[in-house]
Amino acid sequence: MRRIVGALLLVAGLTGSSATAIAAPAAPVELIAGQDWTRLAGAEVTGQGVRISALDRWIVGTDGKRFQPNPPVNLLGPRLEVAGDFRLDAGISATGGKSAYLQLYGAPPIIYDEWRQEPPSLRLGLVGGQLEVAVWDGKANKAKEVRKFGFGVTGEVAITVRRSGSTLAFLVGGRQVGTVAERGVFGGGQVFFGADAQVGGGWTLRSLSASGAVRVRKAPDWKQGTVADSxxxxxxxxxxxxxxxxxxxxxxxxxxxxxxxxxxxxxxxxxxxxxxxxxxxxxxxxxxxxxxxxxxxxxxxxxxxxxxxxxxxxxxxxxxxxxxxxxxxxxxxxxxxxxxxxxxxxxxxxxxxxxxxxxxxxxxxxxxxxxxxxxxxxxxxxxxxxxxxxxxxxxxxxxxxxxxxxxxxxxxxxxxxxxxxxxxxxxxxxxxxxxxxxxxxxxxxxxxxxxxxxxxxxxxxxxxxxxxxxxxxxxxxxxxxxxxxxxxxxxxxxxxxxxxxxxxxxxxxxxxxxxxxxxxxxxxxxxxxxxxxxxxxxxxxxx
The missing domain is CATH 3.20.20.80 (Glycosidases)
Structure with missing residues (x-):
């Protein structure tokens, strides 16, 4: 249950954290400029944004066969603390006809040797001239729902994700093209970002910002304390x-x-x-x-x-x-x-x-x-x-x-x-x-x-x-x-x-x-x- 105090929202459920007050920002929060994208595997920070190259990385089973895709997550870059309704705006440059994927994770995937535990997540893909939306609910390896919206979605594309209650709405170029159920993707109160590209292709994340009840949480301080008898x-x-x-x-x-x-x-x-x-x-x-x-x-x-x-x-x-x-x-x-x-x-x-x-x-x-x-x-x-x-x-x-x-x-x-x-x-x-x-x-x-x-x-x-x-x-x-x-x-x-x-x-x-x-x-x-x-x-x- 959410309790509203003035312009503050209380976020619960962040791993290792107590409830945190988040002030709704007056202006969008910038998620590329001034943030660290150098730690995302397959990414290169350029003057035009973050260039994403295909890694084609998989979890391979003991039999030598590909078992699960293992796309990278920007674990040490910006992550969001979220509560209630918010909006995410992304500017994507995808030319050459190859697919581009931006993924929003409610928690980082955990690797257990030959298995990657998929958390709740939302993947936005530019695939075949459409916006492909895939939603994982944290209960299976594969997406619970995959939908395609719009047409002619190529080149320089502005994509908006708008969370309203338990519904996610998607806009392309400012026009709403579809909605899906949120399925608990953001129920944990945080968002990690991942990105991948189709083999043989690549794309550029030119801009990324968030607004609403959000706050940027940077990577943790690696230096830890000591205990008396360790x-x-x-x-x-x-x-x-x-x-x-x-x-x-x-x-x-x-x-x-x-x-x-x-x-x-x-x-x-x-x-x-x-x-x-x-x-x-x-x-x-x-x-x-x-x-x-x-x-x-x-x-x-x-x-x-x-x-x-x-x-x-x-x-x-x-x-x-x-x-x-x-x-x-x-x-x-x-x-x-x-x-x-x-x-x-x-x-x-x-x-x-x-x-x-x-x-x-x-x-x-x-x-x-x-x-x-x-x-x-x-x-x-x-x-x-x-x-x-x-x-x-x-x-x-x-x-x-x-x-x-x-x-x-x-x-x-x-x-x-x-x-x-x-x-x-x-x-x-x-x-x-x-x-x-x-x-x-x-x-x-x-x-x-x-x-x-x-x-x-x-x-x-x-x-x-x-x-x-x-x-x-x-x-x-x-x-x-x-x-x-x-x-x-x-x-x-x-x-x-x-x-x-x-x-x-x-x-x-x-x-x-x-x-x-x-x-x-x-x-x-x-x-x-x-x-x-x-x-x-x-x-x-x-x-």
């Missing part, structure tokens, strides 16, 4: 400090104040959960989208946090063009050079090769697309290319399921021993430590043996992606506490990272459904309250 604080006080960290995602880091505060307070080491995987960074050959990954690095640097970058070479999370390219060796080496050079000096470590092991094959290796093109030598070539691109980064091979005795460990040990003997520049091994059920739980002394065996080869070790799926907090706390204690005690163990820190955004959620059902695998609850596992981590960092 994980990072205890880790840094050890006689041999170790990194203690978490995988982070950019969308909640921007939109969720509490998530951002905990990340800054508790960790001195982060891993980008998805933003540095190839499908996000290089959606088309030679076309790079660094905006989201750069933002994570900026957050880390603002808070004195090291970045463990993830990942240069993997057989999943690849754009489809990379899978089908005939010159796989050139593709791999070009990607490593471009990406590692871009981040050189700003990240401390790299997962160079991710999950190369398959113990069921005679040579112990996954016969993935890189292996099929280059044989086992792809691993050594990747490390050499990464070292050449960033000589100062610590280079890791990252693997799952090798913490236990058995075939995966034997294959991993044989591989890294061979790489060391061949003087391949591998510095360490990441042991992921995913514990999805009881069979995955590894006793502390078994894990310690693996750390010491790798130390004998001159290799560093890091716990790289730990999560423990269980409703029993005592079991979860025991596993986290024992693992970090071993890392603290063994001289070659350099860091401990959980794969996320809160179940609210954890990758063990039952995704691809609305709303996603959160997992129960991480040290903070969905309400961002610490669990017993957090206490166990603190205790594990105490000598």
């Amino acid at each position: 994980l990072r604080g205890r880790a840094q006080k050890l006689a041999r400090p170790i990194g203690v960290g978490s995988a982070l995602a950019i969308a909640p880091l921007v939109a969720d104040d509490r998530y951002r505060a905990v990340a800054g307070e508790q960790f001195d080491l982060i891993t980008p959960e998805n933003e540095m995987k190839p499908q996000f960074l290089q959606p088309a050959r030679g076309v790079f989208a660094f905006a989201e990954a750069d933002a994570l690095v900026d957050f880390a640097r603002a808070n004195g946090i090291k970045v463990h970058a993830h990942t240069l070479v993997w057989f999943e999370a690849l754009p489809t063009w990379m899978r089908s390219a005939p010159d796989k060796r050139s593709v791999m080496l070009e990607h490593i050079r471009a990406v590692a050079t871009h981040f050189a000096g700003r990240v401390a470590e790299w997962d160079v090769v991710n999950e190369p092991i398959n113990q069921d094959n005679p040579d112990g290796l996954e016969h993935n697309l890189w292996y099929q093109a280059m044989g086992a030598d792809y691993i050594a070539e990747a490390f050499r290319a990464a070292r050449a691109a960033d000589p100062n980064a610590v280079l890791y091979l990252n693997e799952y399921g090798a913490e236990q005795d058995g075939g995966r460990w034997n294959a991993l040990y044989a591989l890294v021993k061979k790489l060391r003997q061949a003087r391949v520049p591998i510095d360490g091994v990441g042991l992921q430590s995913h514990e999805y059920d009881a069979a995955d739980r590894v006793p502390a002394e078994v894990f310690r043996k693996k750390v010491r065996a790798l130390a004998a080869l001159g290799l560093k070790v890091r716990v790289s992606e730990m999560d423990v799926s269980t409703s029993d907090q005592a079991v979860q706390a025991k596993q986290f506490g024992e693992r970090i204690a071993v890392c603290r005690q063994e001289p070659n163990c350099t860091g401990f990272t959980s794969w996320g820190f809160t179940d609210r955004y954890g990758s063990t959620a039952d995704a691809n459904r609305y709303p996603p059902v959160p997992g129960n695998a991480l040290p903070w609850t969905t309400g961002l309250q610490p669990k017993r596992a957090h206490t166990a981590l603190l205790n594990g960092l105490t000598p």
